[in-house]
Amino acid sequence: ETGVTQTPRHLVMGMTNKKSLKCEQHLGHNAMYWYKQSAKKPLELMFVYNFKEQTENNSVPSRFSPECPNSSHLFLHLHTLQPEDSALYLCASSHLPGGSSTDTQYFGPGTRLTVL
């Protein structure tokens, strides 16, 4: 595996379900990110982890719970979601924790989530 991988690629869940999204980066990076991409809206940053420590929570509802056990793995635990949470969830990684003026983010393929 190379780059940034995400599983599952597609997920359909009911509002009472609990599911998790997984992201793994094989680039030796130290920062990982969760983004949400909804139709007609720009990518929205959700969470940032630097060296597996959360450094940013962009006012995300508590029904989204991130977990970063190490610098290579990132999870997003989902529970009691709403239909408006249906979107493409993208994981990204970059080399420098906290970023820098030139740090570049690389994206995984995303998980297409549908909440019924």
Place this chain on the structure above:
Amino acid sequence: QKEVEQNSGPLSVPEGAIASLNCTYSDRGSQSFFWYRQYSGKSPELIMSIYSNGDKEDGRFTAQLNKASQYVSLLIRDSQPSDSATYLCAVNGRSGGSNYKLTFGKGTLLTVNP
């Protein structure tokens, strides 16, 4: 609120023409700028980055940056149907403290007609 503005398009150009994509940003302290290409149903793919005023060329792509005008553009020469995608402009600036944060525009949909 830091903003990145792009014309949503669609921008339609004939094959072989030059496609010009524009982006403006509100945070004057922004320091680096990126163009990502996103095919329908796929994730964003980095195609260009630019940090200094002026032009940066990479193959058929040229990024242009004017920090005084808070404007960044992407030119695609000899456009091909395979260039048809949504192009996202992203601007890197401080999010508070010492950390940086990427802010994305909504993207411009480019269609290259054979």
